[in-house]
Amino acid sequence: MKAVGIIAEYNPFHNGHAYHIQKAKELTNADLAVVVMSGNFVQRGEPAILDKWERTKLALAAGADLVVELPVFYAVQPGHLFAAGAIQILQALGVKDLVFGSEHPEVDFLDLAKQALTIEIEGQFTDRTQTYASAYAQQLEEQTGFKMEDPNDILAFSYAKAVVASGQEMQLHPIGRLEASYHDQTFEEGQTIASASSIRLALHKGKFEKIKPVVSDQAFEALSTKPTALAFEKPFFELLRYRLLTDTVGQLGQVYQMAEGLEHRLAGVAAAVEGPQSYQSFIKSVKTKRYTFARIQRTLLYTLLNIKVDQMQAAMADSYIRLLGFNDLGQAYLSEVKRTVTLPIISRVDMSLAKANLRLDYKAGQMWQILAGQTHAKQGQDVGRKPIYQGQE
Amino acid sequence: MKAVGIIAEYNPFHNGHAYHIQKAKELTNADLAVVVMSGNFVQRGEPAILDKWERTKLALAAGADLVVELPVFYAVQPGHLFAAGAIQILQALGVKDLVFGSEHPEVDFLDLAKQALTIEIEGQFTDRTQTYASAYAQQLEEQTGFKMEDPNDILAFSYAKAVVASGQEMQLHPIGRLEASYHDQTFEEGQTIASASSIRLALHKGKFEKIKPVVSDQAFEALSTKPTALAFEKPFFELLRYRLLTDTVGQLGQVYQMAEGLEHRLAGVAAAVEGPQSYQSFIKSVKTKRYTFARIQRTLLYTLLNIKVDQMQAAMADSYIRLLGFNDLGQAYLSEVKRTVTLPIISRVDMSLAKANLRLDYKAGQMWQILAGQTHAKQGQDVGRKPIYQGQE
Secondary structure (H helix, E strand, C coil): CCEEEEEECCCCCCHHHHHHHHHHHHHHCCCEEEEEEECCECCCCCECCCCHHHHHHHHHHCCCCEEEEECHHHHCCCHHHHHHHHHHHHHHCCCCEEEEEECCCCCCHHHHHHHHHHCCCHHHCCCCCCCHHHHHHHHHHHHHCCCCCCHHHHHHHHHHHHHHHHCCCCEEEEEECCCCCCCCCCCCCCCCCCCHHHHHHHHHCCCCHHHHHHCCHHHHHHHHHCCCCCCCHHHHHHHHHHHHHHCCHHHHHCECCCCCCHHHHHHHHHHCCCCCCCHHHHHHHHCCCCCCHHHHHHHHHHHHHCCEHHHHHHHHCCCCEEEEEEEHHHHHHHHHHCCCCCCCEECCECHHHHHCCCHHHHHHHHHHHHHCCCCCCCCCCCECCCCEEECCC | CCEEEEEECCCCCCHHHHHHHHHHHHHHCCCEEEEEEECCECCCCCECCCCHHHHHHHHHHCCCCEEEEECHHHHCCCHHHHHHHHHHHHHHCCCCEEEEEECCCCCCHHHHHHHHHHCCCHHHCCCCCCCHHHHHHHHHHHHHCCCCCCHHHHHHHHHHHHHHHHCCCCEEEEEECCCCCCCCCCCCCCCCCCCHHHHHHHHHCCCCHHHHHHCCHHHHHHHHHCCCCCCCHHHHHHHHHHHHHHCCHHHHCCECCCCCCHHHHHHHHHHCCCCCCCHHHHHHHHCCCCCCHHHHHHHHHHHHHCCEHHHHHHHHCCCCEEEEEEEHHHHHHHHHHCCCCCCCEECCECHHHHHCCCHHHHHHHHHHHHHCCCCCCCCCCCECCCCEEECCC
């Protein structure tokens, strides 16, 4: 069977995602679509609006055949690690084609990635007024003439670099975006495709009705009736501030990606009398030009989850394929590749696994529930959950 | 000048406490009363209802002349350490007389403490169905014939042991309790003296009017209008649960007094789906016969405050005299003893002190404000605060 791979967050799942799944199958003539989806937290360091199970259901309903989780230790990372973690899982599953959106689908990203192999930034990265990413993009443009500035191009390039680094064969199929561009913050009446960020914005403003045309009925139903993490900022900030007030600066300094004395700034701002009153204003107080907003938010999430450098590194070195859901095709594919997969497949999680390899995802799931107001949920996100099976109708 | 010492929590300050201050001065013919008062947390591991500044004002108004803080690293401890920390401060201030309540004021506690010096419990403490305290009391009774079972007697005995251990002279003056006994949970109309625990109970039930006859007008006013930590259990449990879910068992195991694998039980109960929904039921879930309720609550407070063994030990070895308030007499006494005090006197706290020696009290003050719902208070508990001066009227 031929599988095409998709890497996604589905935050939330919308019509553009459904189109992408269909298009991916057509374009590669694949029998099925394998989706690697971020779990309960997304790359920006925020909780996904719906939990991973709800999003899996929506993806299966829209044509995905197998959905596996991108573990939190890869999902909440800078682009190159996010890409590396996702590509590793797809390759472990024997997937040889990847379809993704790009602002420049005519570009040969693999070729670009090979040309970029000689770029060295670390040593030159002394200008404290720009981020690493922009320093890198500048170098890339000087070397290849390609101006990498659009968000999907950046991700596409990260996928390509991860494929090159893996030494394994994988065909990359960039496809152009439809009506909506990634950055669009608004959408108009009559549109049926809108960007995830414009949908999130509408949801944050409480304009639920507005999103009806751009998501499936099932997605609308889930967003209207299931627990969501839309109001996560208040509990997030309360718990974060508590941690910043009670951990020593030495303890905070061990958090993953806590660099250049950021822990001192965080602790200082948190302790200030009449300090920031909201998560947004807190981030603004601690942000410098050196870091992107997303990078700061990720670091704050690592702090909230208390993920230390050594734990993150150990987890990344020990990834797995966590099954979230499948239909008959997905199940058949799993049987076919079972003997050749190169990462452990995890179908059900028990308490001993939750305390070992799956520790960070388990913790992230508990945190998602707290941030979604499910302080004492009747069901956890991991232990005892089995993959969603979507049988034929 | 002759000073008499009092060790107190004043949680809350009531008529019995006012009587005690007057009686202490009379009994010892003292010129002034020096009170060592727990700061923002009390020995049971709970936040004091009113913060340390409000309680200081009430004590000064009722006849105390100098109020100093018992730092959190001594205030929230088993009786023998609580006593040792308080006695150390009084002795450092040159106080040679201590007045305290006792159910058996006829007993010579110093003599009892000397007789008890030979009691060895550690080795024999293998019966897991009784607490250390009850094993000790049993030994004491066998050896001296005195049955130590009443709460004030137990504290009195701890004071005596601390005095004996200090090698310094201090006269102990036990006085009988008035109408109310320590354990009384209720009081009747017409009573003007009630136990602190019965007053707390009335306050927890929202029966504010009921306490009017047993506290001063000023105390009633403070309890009715100032921020209180009466509703601390909900935020306490939320933050505690968050910490138990996010710290590793290894990190939890370093918390002060986390013994015999308690960290595993705490983490397990916190993570349980459909686990305890309130702080009280959580404590019941983790408590064993081996530990008193207060011991568990203290350990949970250390966990909430993230106080590790080494931090606690370093803090206890480096105590200080933190001035909370005084009147002219107290100020004159301070001038008189200034050259002979044996601990540093701290009058005002700046940020560097808050990050160094006063770190634990500073953290406790921030936590008190969070638990009292003052998440973003206009004024902290420590930095920039100066002792309350109560001038002559």
